[in-house]
Amino acid sequence: xxxxxxxxxxxxxxxxxxxxxxxxxxxxxxxxxxxxxxxxxxxxxxxxxxxxxxxxxxxxxxxxxxxxxxxxxxxxxxxxxxxxxxxxxxxxxxx
Numbered sequence: 001x002x003x004x005x006x007x008x009x010x011x012x013x014x015x016x017x018x019x020x021x022x023x024x025x026x027x028x029x030x031x032x033x034x035x036x037x038x039x040x041x042x043x044x045x046x047x048x049x050x051x052x053x054x055x056x057x058x059x060x061x062x063x064x065x066x067x068x069x070x071x072x073x074x075x076x077x078x079x080x081x082x083x084x085x086x087x088x089x090x091x092x093x094x095x
Contacts (some may be wrong), residue, residue, distance in 0.1 A: 021089065030090045038083035045075045 002010075023031070034059040049072045 001075065027090050027093065031087055034083055034086050034090070038079055038086075042076055042079050045079065046072060 049068055053068045053072075056068060061090060
């Protein structure tokens with residue numbers, strides 16, 4: 001008898017056959033490269049926005065401070081989604 005987990009994994013494998021395949025060394029390297037690239041992009045954007053945040057704090061602009069904090073959060077999410085899309089393209093490439 002198969003467990004519920006085993007049955008669920010079989011259904012998943014049928015719905016997305018590419019999900020179960022192992023990645024090639026080239027794909028693994030590309031995924032690591034994408035992680036490094038996007039880590040740098042996030043850091044670069046945060047440095048820029050932190051400078052703006054510090055300027056707004058020094059000027060005492062509460063509305064601008066909140067706007068910059070919101071922008072920081074949305075930029076991080078946007079870049080992470082962009083990274084994940086790029087990584088998914090690499091995973092779906094023919095092996």
